[in-house]
Amino acid sequence: LHKFPEGGFFEFRTVSVIVKYLRNLGFDVQYGTDVLNTKYVLGMPAREEIEKARIRAISEGADESIVKTIKDGATAVVATICGKATGEKKTVAFRFDIDCNEIDESKSDVHKPNRCGFSSVHPGYAHTCGHDGHVAIGLTLAKILAENVDNFSGKIKLIFQPAEEGVRGARAMVSAGVV
Numbered sequence: 001l002h003k004f005p006e007g008g009f010f011e012f013r014t015v016s017v018i019v020k021y022l023r024n025l026g027f028d029v030q031y032g033t034d035v036l037n038t039k040y041v042l043g044m045p046a047r048e049e050i051e052k053a054r055i056r057a058i059s060e061g062a063d064e065s066i067v068k069t070i071k072d073g074a075t076a077v078v079a080t081i082c083g084k085a086t087g088e089k090k091t092v093a094f095r096f097d098i099d100c101n102e103i104d105e106s107k108s109d110v111h112k113p114n115r116c117g118f119s120s121v122h123p124g125y126a127h128t129c130g131h132d133g134h135v136a137i138g139l140t141l142a143k144i145l146a147e148n149v150d151n152f153s154g155k156i157k158l159i160f161q162p163a164e165e166g167v168r169g170a171r172a173m174v175s176a177g178v179v
Contacts, residue, residue, distance in 0.1 A: 008163025
């Protein structure tokens with residue numbers, strides 16, 4: 001994730017990774033315009049730029065069948081799992097940011113991603129705010145939940161929000177009825 005940072009509404013490869021992983025764990029996964037209302041997007045990039053990002057993501061290993069179904073840069077994911085234990089049936093949600101910053105990553109030898117060979121391959125884009133870590137935390141939480149589904153009751157939603165930088169993605173997800 002760190003090596004392939006994607007800006008707001010360009011997170012096609014990231015969404016592909018998230019969707020495939022969560023589906024394999026047995027989550028009910030929704031993404032795209034099912035969980036993001038594009039009428040409420042602030043600062044949607046031009047269609048030409050979105051298409052370039054889509055093509056780049058596929059060339060970098062994104063699942064083409066997932067990427068091609070994401071309309072108009074609606075790069076959002078919501079995954080739901082229902083616990084099987086008896087007890088109160090509340091819903092709890094956890095939110096994770098998935099975009100990066102528009103900044104060049106350091107090429108210094110002391111910068112660990114550069115030194116270890118996983119620094120950004122996209123000039124002008126880098127995970128300098130830790131959203132790659134947010135995704136990793138969300139996917140790890142998903143794995144733990146899937147392994148313990150018999151031990152909790154209620155519903156848990158994992159919300160993977162695009163375009164947090166510049167506060168552009170949340171309103172469109174709320175308007176889609178996610179929360």
